[in-house]
Amino acid sequence: MSNKDSIFFRNFSILLAALVVLTVALILVGMSMQNNLVANIKSEADRSAIAELIKPVAAVNTDPNAIVELEPAALAAAFDGSLDGEMIYNNACAACHVSGAGGAPKLEAAAWELRLAQGMDKLVQHAIEGFVGDYGMMPARGGNAALTDEQVKVTVEYMTAHLE
Ligand code: HEC
Structure with a gap:
């Protein structure tokens, strides 16, 4: 070394x-x-x-x-739950039903004669669920999903009571 x-x-x-x-x-x-x-x-x-x-x-x-509950506000009925058929008609239905747009029946007796013959329940059901007939397409609840069944019903009652 x-x-x-x-x-x-x-x-x-x-x-x-x-x-x-x-x-x-x-x-x-x-x-x-x-x-x-x-x-x-x-x-x-x-x-x-x-x-x-x-x-x-x-x-x-x-x-x-723990599943988050929907806020009650999110489920609130349209127009604060109002059951004023005329007001709902004017706001949610008149756009088609006054002008006859897309084949919507105006509030004229002749256009409703056969429809009324189906009975009120059927008319209301068609308005709630939507309906495709010979004239066109009626969207469910007039396209306003927040309308309750009851609101659609009073509106149909208003419409059929105001045929000219
Ligand atoms: C986008 C246009 C449109 C709107 C908005 C609309 N409707 Fe209609 N509705 C129609 C058309 C089109 C028909 C006719 C369908 C057919 O007979 O071919 C109809 C038909 C109906 C009928 C008759 C159903 C039957 O069995 O003959 C009722 C009742 C009715 N609508 C209620 C309502 C109500 C209540 C509203 C508002 C909440 C509303 N509609 C909004 C287009 C509309």
Whole structure:
């Protein structure tokens, strides 16, 4: 072995020994920190405070009862639930039924004679569910889905009571 090699060996051995000492020292420091931490978590309150700090930000909701209920407002009937057939007719039906657009029967007796013969229930049902006849297409609830069955019914009653 050359002189240089033995110098290297000696220095390298010192370095290794120093690293071993450092490692042991760090392990000891780590252990004492851990002991301090555990010693500080004494009470149940500490534990729940820690649990609160490290809890996940979100969780999957598996509660079937948690399905969001529709806001009552979203289900509210058209025109605040009004049962004023004339007002509903003017706002939701007149666009077609006054002009006869698309084959809609105007409020003229002749146009309703055969329709009335079906009976009121049938007329109301056609107005609620929509109806395609010989003249054109009557959209369900006149195209206003927020109208209740009752509102459509009073409107049909208004229409059939005002034939000229
Ligand atoms: C987009 C145009 C349109 C609107 C809006 C409309 N209707 Fe009609 N309606 C029609 C047409 C077209 C017919 C005729 C269909 C046929 O007989 O071929 C009709 C027919 C009817 C009939 C007769 C059904 C039958 O059995 O003969 C009733 C009752 C009626 N509409 C009620 C209403 C009411 C109530 C509204 C408002 C809530 C309304 N309509 C809005 C187009 C419309």
